[in-house]
Amino acid sequence: MRFLTVVLQHTCRNMLFTWKSQIMTLFTVSLSVLIFSFFYLIYSNALHVGQELGNDLRLIVYLDEDPSPAMQEQYQMKILKFDQVDRIEFISSQQAFKRFEQQLGDNRDVLTGVPADFLPPSIEVYPVRSLDNLSRIKRFSDYLQTLPGVLKVQYGKEWIERFFSFIQLMRVVILLSGSLLIMTTTFMVAHTIRLTLLSRQQELELLRLVGATNNYIRMPFLLEGALQGLLGASCGIAALLLLFNWIKLQFAGPTTLTLLPFTFFPWPVILSIIGIATLLCAAGSFSTTRRILQL
Amino acid sequence: MEQSIRPVSLKSFPPGAPFEKKQLCAYGPISETSIPPLRSESMSQETHHPDVMIDLVKVTKVYPPDVQAISDISLTVAKGEIVFLTGMSGAGKTTLLRLISRIEKPTKGMVEVAGFDIAKLPQRNIHQLRRKIGMAYQDFKLLPERTVADNIAIAMEVVYRPPSFIEKRIRALLDQLDLVRKYATPTGELSRGEQQRVSIARAVANFPEIVLADEPTGNLDAETTGKVMNLFHQLNCQGTTILIATHDQSLYQRTSHRIIELRFGRLRSQVSDPPEENSEEEAASSLFPSSEA
Numbered sequence: 001m002r003f004l005t006v007v008l009q010h011t012c013r014n015m016l017f018t019w020k021s022q023i024m025t026l027f028t029v030s031l032s033v034l035i036f037s038f039f040y041l042i043y044s045n046a047l048h049v050g051q052e053l054g055n056d057l058r059l060i061v062y063l064d065e066d067p068s069p070a071m072q073e074q075y076q077m078k079i080l081k082f083d084q085v086d087r088i089e090f091i092s093s094q095q096a097f098k099r100f101e102q103q104l105g106d107n108r109d110v111l112t113g114v115p116a117d118f119l120p121p122s123i124e125v126y127p128v129r130s131l132d133n134l135s136r137i138k139r140f141s142d143y144l145q146t147l148p149g150v151l152k153v154q155y156g157k158e159w160i161e162r163f164f165s166f167i168q169l170m171r172v173v174i175l176l177s178g179s180l181l182i183m184t185t186t187f188m189v190a191h192t193i194r195l196t197l198l199s200r201q202q203e204l205e206l207l208r209l210v211g212a213t214n215n216y217i218r219m220p221f222l223l224e225g226a227l228q229g230l231l232g233a234s235c236g237i238a239a240l241l242l243l244f245n246w247i248k249l250q251f252a253g254p255t256t257l258t259l260l261p262f263t264f265f266p267w268p269v270i271l272s273i274i275g276i277a278t279l280l281c282a283a284g285s286f287s288t289t290r291r292i293l294q295l
Numbered sequence: 296m297e298q299s300i301r302p303v304s305l306k307s308f309p310p311g312a313p314f315e316k317k318q319l320c321a322y323g324p325i326s327e328t329s330i331p332p333l334r335s336e337s338m339s340q341e342t343h344h345p346d347v348m349i350d351l352v353k354v355t356k357v358y359p360p361d362v363q364a365i366s367d368i369s370l371t372v373a374k375g376e377i378v379f380l381t382g383m384s385g386a387g388k389t390t391l392l393r394l395i396s397r398i399e400k401p402t403k404g405m406v407e408v409a410g411f412d413i414a415k416l417p418q419r420n421i422h423q424l425r426r427k428i429g430m431a432y433q434d435f436k437l438l439p440e441r442t443v444a445d446n447i448a449i450a451m452e453v454v455y456r457p458p459s460f461i462e463k464r465i466r467a468l469l470d471q472l473d474l475v476r477k478y479a480t481p482t483g484e485l486s487r488g489e490q491q492r493v494s495i496a497r498a499v500a501n502f503p504e505i506v507l508a509d510e511p512t513g514n515l516d517a518e519t520t521g522k523v524m525n526l527f528h529q530l531n532c533q534g535t536t537i538l539i540a541t542h543d544q545s546l547y548q549r550t551s552h553r554i555i556e557l558r559f560g561r562l563r564s565q566v567s568d569p570p571e572e573n574s575e576e577e578a579a580s581s582l583f584p585s586s587e588a
Binding site for chain 2: 002003006202203205206207208209210211212213214216
């Protein structure tokens with residue numbers, strides 16, 4: 001208990017002593033967390049949107065003739081051999097015609113005189129609903145194209161490709177902003193701790209001479225780093241929440257944004273970001289303390 | 296009848312021999328119960344003789360590139376002994392004290408302090424040795440922007456003494472060293488004499504087993520010197536071993552304590568016979584000129 005009190009006292013003293021650098025560090029950590037979490041928020045929402053859109057995703061494999069039950073079994077086996085799917089439906093020419101009729105509704109008269117088997121039979125393949133599966137759609141489509149009796153394979157090729165380009169871009173941006181977060185938090189905190197250590201070198205030397213343990217000397221600096229991470233990350237997340245609410249307010253109304261499920265981070269993600277930033281800052285502080293004090 | 300100060304008398308003390316302290320303390324011992332125990336950290340390698348506090352065997356210290364500070368010194372200091380280290384500037388007194396407190400490591404030889412072989416003492420355990428030693432440095436090593444009380448408290452804070460104890464101890468020491476009025480003054484605003492006394496107060500604050508004082512009275516007048524020496528004697532009465540490195544002949548001229556002279560880094564002579572012609576009271580008054588006891 002006494003140890004904790006002493007550590008807290010020393011930490012507060014350190015932070016007051018170098019309050020200017022503390023504010024600078026806090027600002028940098030906040031900004032890094034804000035940049036990273038901003039892109040991560042976009043990415044996670046994009047993934048969510050992808051999942052929502054993926055619910056309607058299916059590959060339509062047009063065949064040259066209605067497959068016999070044995071052929072249907074063969075097709076099913078070959079499709080499952082490539083990947084797991086949610087379900088496979090065989091649509092005969094007749095069923096396709098009926099569907100088309102229903103879709104036309106009151107305009108079904110246009111089909112008068114048209115033979116009931118003018119539409120080709122098809123297989124509707126519903127892939128498992130996950131984004132990973134979406135990324136394999138193209139390969140899946142290429143594979144289905146090679147099956148015997150297949151005329152054409154159709155899916156929302158264009159939007160899927162655009163969507164995945166966007167997801168890929170977001171991944172790169174997140175990687176970069178994550179690296180920025182790691183670098184700034186670690187280096188800035190390390191720099192501030194270094195300044196504190198140098199400004200208090202005389203006292204630290206004295207502490208060693210009067211019999212202070214390594215932990216007694218080190219702990220206040222570790223705590224200082226962790227506090228910078230905790231406060232900086234909390235401020236960054238708070239700023240992002242403000243920004244998020246502002247954007248939602250700006251785009252309130254009949255826009256595309258309101259149609260998409262655009263949500264803020266759930267609590268576990270918020271706590272993870274704050275926790276990781278805190279750990280990174282503590283690590284930066286630890287390495288500097290270790291190097292300068294040679295503990 | 297008032298008790299008089301009787302300095303420790305060491306008659307031809309052979310190295311390693313048990314030291315029998317038969318003395319009367321003018322101040323009486325400080326009650327053991329008034330000193331809260333420190334956390335148990337007994338790592339001392341109890342292979343040495345229990346009555347030997349400091350043991351140096353053929354110790355040499357060479358500073359780079361090739362400055363021989365002390366050379367081939369062997370010395371044994373018993374528990375509860377007061378020893379004066381004398382010699383000219385550059386004789387190696389400070390180096391010897393720095394070796395004992397493990398600020399320096401010996402180039403050759405063995406230094407054993409309070410049961411710790413300092414060459415084998417790992418960095419992470421140095422605090423165990425340092426807590427047994429109180430050192431008053433020649434350059435004081437005070438924190439100028441911190442108050443007198445803060446500077447003294449540091450030594451007790453690192454061993455987690457309760458704040459009430461720290462407060463009481465600081466006031467008692469300042470009272471004894473005539474510095475009560477300076478309690479909340481930053482040490483940077485004190486005179487050198489006052490700074491020296493703060494440094495001494497910090498060295499003895501934690502009731503160390505060994506006190507190493509490097510020129511403790513260099514900036515003090517005769518009266519204050521007496522007060523400082525009284526403080527040392529009071530600690531010595533409780534069994535503290537004290538090493539005083541000094542130029543000040545008045546401190547040891549008529550003392551019965553062992554005097555070790557260093558010259559050019561070598562042990563020149565050891566004197567340990569008390570002056571026969573003096574009574575013990577005279578010896579005490581010569582050692583502690585301002586003692587009221």
